[in-house]
Amino acid sequence: MTDPPKRKVGVFICHCGGNIADVVDVNRLREYAAQQGDVEVATDFRFMCSNEGKTRLQREVKERGLNGAVVACCTPKLYEDMFRETAGDAGMNPYLLEIANVREQCSFVHRQEPEKATEKAMSLVKAQVEKVRNLRPLEVKTAPIHPGVAVVGGGIAGIHAAILLADLGHKVTLIEKSPTIGGNMARFDKTFPTLDCAMCTLSPKMDEAYNHPNIALMTYAEVRAAVRTPGKFTLTVEKKPRYVTDACIGCDRCTERCPISTAKSPIQADSEWDLGIAKRKAIYRPFSSALPPIWTIDADHCFYFQRNKACRVCASVCPTHAIDFTMQPERVSVEVGAVVLATGYQLFDAAQIPQYGMRKYPDVYDGLQVERMLASNGPTRGKVVRKDGTPPKSVAIIHCVGSRDRNYKEYCSKVCCMYSLKFAHLIHERTGARVYNFYIDLRVGGKGYEEFYQRLAAEGIRFVRGKVEEVTDRAKAPEEEGKLVVVAEDTLVGSVLRVPVDMVVLSPAMVPSAIDDLLASLHVDKTPDGFVKEYHPKISPTETAVKGVYVAGCAQAPKDITETIAQAGAAAMSAAVFLGSGEMSLNPLVAEVDPALCRACDRCTEVCEFDAVRVDPDGLVAVIDETACEGCGKCTVVCPTGAISVRQFKKSQIVAAIDALAPGAVP
Amino acid sequence: MTFEPRIATFCCNWCGYSAADQAGATKLPYPTGVRIVRLMCTGMMDPFYVLRAFERGFDGVMVIGCHPGSCHYKSGNLQAKEQLGRLAGVLRALGLGEERVLMDAASAPEGARFAMLANDFVERVRQLGPSPLREAAP
Numbered sequence: 182m183t184d185p186p187k188r189k190v191g192v193f194i195c196h197c198g199g200n201i202a203d204v205v206d207v208n209r210l211r212e213y214a215a216q217q218g219d220v221e222v223a224t225d226f227r228f229m230c231s232n233e234g235k236t237r238l239q240r241e242v243k244e245r246g247l248n249g250a251v252v253a254c255c256t257p258k259l260y261e262d263m264f265r266e267t268a269g270d271a272g273m274n275p276y277l278l279e280i281a282n283v284r285e286q287c288s289f290v291h292r293q294e295p296e297k298a299t300e301k302a303m304s305l306v307k308a309q310v311e312k313v314r315n316l317r318p319l320e321v322k323t324a325p326i327h328p329g330v331a332v333v334g335g336g337i338a339g340i341h342a343a344i345l346l347a348d349l350g351h352k353v354t355l356i357e358k359s360p361t362i363g364g365n366m367a368r369f370d371k372t373f374p375t376l377d378c379a380m381c382t383l384s385p386k387m388d389e390a391y392n393h394p395n396i397a398l399m400t401y402a403e404v405r406a407a408v409r410t411p412g413k414f415t416l417t418v419e420k421k422p423r424y425v426t427d428a429c430i431g432c433d434r435c436t437e438r439c440p441i442s443t444a445k446s447p448i449q450a451d452s453e454w455d456l457g458i459a460k461r462k463a464i465y466r467p468f469s470s471a472l473p474p475i476w477t478i479d480a481d482h483c484f485y486f487q488r489n490k491a492c493r494v495c496a497s498v499c500p501t502h503a504i505d506f507t508m509q510p511e512r513v514s515v516e517v518g519a520v521v522l523a524t525g526y527q528l529f530d531a532a533q534i535p536q537y538g539m540r541k542y543p544d545v546y547d548g549l550q551v552e553r554m555l556a557s558n559g560p561t562r563g564k565v566v567r568k569d570g571t572p573p574k575s576v577a578i579i580h581c582v583g584s585r586d587r588n589y590k591e592y593c594s595k596v597c598c599m600y601s602l603k604f605a606h607l608i609h610e611r612t613g614a615r616v617y618n619f620y621i622d623l624r625v626g627g628k629g630y631e632e633f634y635q636r637l638a639a640e641g642i643r644f645v646r647g648k649v650e651e652v653t654d655r656a657k658a659p660e661e662e663g664k665l666v667v668v669a670e671d672t673l674v675g676s677v678l679r680v681p682v683d684m685v686v687l688s689p690a691m692v693p694s695a696i697d698d699l700l701a702s703l704h705v706d707k708t709p710d711g712f713v714k715e716y717h718p719k720i721s722p723t724e725t726a727v728k729g730v731y732v733a734g735c736a737q738a739p740k741d742i743t744e745t746i747a748q749a750g751a752a753a754m755s756a757a758v759f760l761g762s763g764e765m766s767l768n769p770l771v772a773e774v775d776p777a778l779c780r781a782c783d784r785c786t787e788v789c790e791f792d793a794v795r796v797d798p799d800g801l802v803a804v805i806d807e808t809a810c811e812g813c814g815k816c817t818v819v820c821p822t823g824a825i826s827v828r829q830f831k832k833s834q835i836v837a838a839i840d841a842l843a844p845g846a847v848p
Numbered sequence: 849m850t851f852e853p854r855i856a857t858f859c860c861n862w863c864g865y866s867a868a869d870q871a872g873a874t875k876l877p878y879p880t881g882v883r884i885v886r887l888m889c890t891g892m893m894d895p896f897y898v899l900r901a902f903e904r905g906f907d908g909v910m911v912i913g914c915h916p917g918s919c920h921y922k923s924g925n926l927q928a929k930e931q932l933g934r935l936a937g938v939l940r941a942l943g944l945g946e947e948r949v950l951m952d953a954a955s956a957p958e959g960a961r962f963a964m965l966a967n968d969f970v971e972r973v974r975q976l977g978p979s980p981l982r983e984a985a986p
Contacts, residue, residue, distance in 0.1 A: 285872025813921035814892025
């Protein structure tokens with residue numbers, strides 16, 4: 182080990198008005214600091230953070246050629262970055278400046294003991310001087326940022342973000358796991374509170390994304406892995422085989438002739454798009470305006486695949502020979518500089534609450550099934566009917582199914598009150614049925630939302646405040662025969678109600694899509710509820726802790742379409758600013774390896790939470806990925822040879838501080 | 849002269865250090881013998897630093913990180929707990945005992961908790977008396 186190079190250190194003591202100087206004897210502190218090893222100058226000033234204070238610091242750096250500085254002031258959380266930048270502008274390496282926290286850790290907490298506080302301030306300054314003497318200048322490396330961006334999820338959030346980024350000139354890869362873009366919104370008939378036609382507002386945006394020259398669409402595709410290198414994410418995307426090529430012209434002849442739905446067929450495919458309330462054939466497109474307009478074969482239900490190539494009807498009727506049974510899953514690599522997660526939500530499976538009768542009674546539906554029933558392009562063409570085809574005369578809508586419930590999901594799914602009201606209105610309008618809303622609290626905050634609720638109340642929709650105990654077909658009175666009976670306590674009246682109805686609609690919690698593997702691969706965290714963890718829930722709701730990864734829509738938390746659009750715009754903006762900077766600075770305070778000491782024992786790789794260190798098999802030495810390393814230093818403790826260290830927190834640097842703080846270090 | 853315990857206090861940047869800042873911002877007093885060394889994470893808390901602190905005459909060592917499950921780096925606090933646990937035998941053999949080392953947690957807004965931990969620990973060490981190694985310290 183060579184001795185650290187000779188330093189010229191400046192110590193700058195801030196009075197912080199009187200916050201520090203009224204307690205700590207700054208004259209004594211300055212005189213003491215001036216006597217410390219390598220200290221070239223020690224000075225004090227009323228406000229170091231003022232322009233004048235910063236100018237003083239810069240002047241000393243320049244005139245004395247300082248290559249080390251300690252500012253004794255408030256917590257480094259406030260001005261460490263600023264003082265480093267100030268010193269850097271004057272020509273000193275910014276990482277040779279340290280803060281001695283003599284306000285929060287000294288004058289603020291030892292106001293009754295000025296003598297001892299002064300002695301402590303001296304030791305805090307000494308500790309930082311000793312640390313600075315052991316620091317090395319650090320270089321901030323930069324890496325060019327790949328200009329492309331991947332948007333994962335082709336619902337309204339992903340579509341909106343993708344269009345904005347593409348309009349800004351970025352090459353966008355929009356990755357969607359289902360055969361079409363559109364997401365859950367494409368299932369809706371009307372949107373609250375304006376009752377706009379959902380597809381009328383969504384379709385143009387789907388078209389724009391589909392036709393945009395800067396958007397490459399990858400549908401029926403899923404991200405399987407992500408590798409982060411400086412300024413770049415390399416995504417491995419698996420394209421599932423559609424068995425239909427781009428030659429498809431959307432004529433529908435294949436679906437017409439597909440034999441799956443014949444009476445003899447044992448195979449029945451539930452339409453995913455209609456959430457099981459309708460069947461579909463083995464070759465299909467989810468809905469009429471699906472994009473891309475290319476059909477898909479469901480191999481699990483196709484006779485060609487299931488019955489040893491027994492059937493090739495679709496291939497024989499296809500006018501463009503677009504059917505290709507030999508297609509295989511394909512893995513492609515997509516390189517981008519930023520990733521927007523717009524993976525949306527699914528509904529909590531209401532059958533997990535057995536007393537509500539989901540999948541037990543045929544006329545119990547969940548929210549998305551009712552959306553499909555209400556939709557003009559749905560299986561009933563917008564008619565609200567029971568399984569037997571007759572319109573219901575009475576309908577119960579049960580709010581908070583699985584949400585706001587400690588047994589299932591504690592959080593409020595936020596949109597269910599409003600869509601339940603929307604259902605109530607549409608069902609009442611189309612059938613004249615008596616509609617009951619069973620709610621815990623009505624949460625209708627939003628522009629025009631309360632007004633919508635008032636409108637419904639005026640329409641004669643019934644509201645019962647109380648949690649539903651069960652839905653049952655066991656009649657206890659003649660009027661309950663043949664009905665579903667909703668048993669609930671009306672908490673406003675204080676009595677238990679039994680309400681016989683023809684149809685029950687459950688409004689379940691929104692839960693995140695199954696993206697755990699993707700998040701793990703990107704090193705993006707989840708919040709305890711399973712949604713993507715944002716960098717800061719209040720002020721950075723679209724960023725994640727991983728630089729270059731952004732989040733929009735219900736992937737982050739339940740929200741309505743208005744908020745989703747707003748957040749998608751914000752996420753696109755954040756991503757664009759990041760990409761537009763062209764290069765990213767890498768935090769220099771990360772781990773580094775002394776190859777001469779490393780024995781390639783792999784202990785560092787075992788404890789690393791960020792896959793930031795690997796053992797290079799050729800050199801038999803640990804190698805740090807500086808873009809992935811967060812600088813936590815776990816590896817430094819388990820390294821048996823001391824080969825690995827975190828810059829600015831090396832053992833010698835920490836020990837220098839410990840020694841300076843020890844009793845007797847300050848006479 | 850009364851015995852003023854000197855405590856080497858290792859705080860992670862995200863929780864312990866911020867909690868100490870919060871104690872300062874709300875002017876919650878604790879003894880001046882508490883001296884803080886800032887680490888990015890308690891995951892970088894090498895047990896060696898504990899021994900170094902005692903060798904240099906400190907009377908106690910406190911390590912304040914994030915609460916379990918809240919580590920900024922996922923699991924650094926858990927590793928610290930494990931690493932410090934390995935010191936127990938050494939501390940006994942040195943005649944210091946385990947009582948002089950505390951690992952605990954205080955989240956960023958928990959200034960009051962930091963002050964409480966500091967006050968309680970200083971009091972504990974005061975009861976134990978000066979470190980037997982203090983006299984030998986340089």
